Amino acid sequence: MRTRLALLLLPFLAAVAAPAFAADPPEVALAFLGDRFEPAEIQVPANTKVTLKIENRSSGAMEFESKSMHREKVVPAGGKATVSIGPLKPGRYDFFDDFHPKIGGVVVAR
Template sequence: MNFRLAGRTAAFPRSLVFVSAAALGLVVAYQSVPPANASDEMEIEISIKDHKFEPSALKLPVGKRVKISVKNLDPSAEEFESKDLGFEKVIAGNSDAIIRLKPLEAGTYIFYGEYHMDTALGHIVAE
């Protein structure tokens, strides 16, 4: 591709044309995605007390984003983890953390406290 600049003809690199077109495509695609609303997100609270989750069983709707607030009421840290859901988060004693989940498909998802796996166990059923 050629272009004129100050009376001179110069070659325009094809790779720059491709990168520019790809970048424009990403901008257009990003702008066409509607922004997420807080109302689209379901909020759940879980507490950790005596190295146990309360509640330890949750029922959540399929296809809805979820914000989980986890409050560790114990003085020691706990690692809140789920291989099924793809997260792990260390929560210091007497503090809290937020975990955000993508919309779930139907199924059962296990979560646990890695530091106290004998007592800190729970699950989510998405239906």
């Protein structure tokens, strides 16, 4: 009886678990070097969620900010941060370090 119940539940479990595996968003590494972002241009697939793995390799705090993607996150000196972006429509989305507004880069979704 109990086994049968478990067997009956199995498809539901699979249905719940499957998207979790399927939707694991692609990761893109982004480093802040103090005077520039590396890479300064990031290519991502359009209409898909992407995870940015940001590493601050400078000796000062940095704030990853983007008005076009609605993101702002402070990354302490030597720290790491994860920022989920998208799904983005095809296009160019700028980002910058809010503490050094002249240092920035662009995310290109296609």
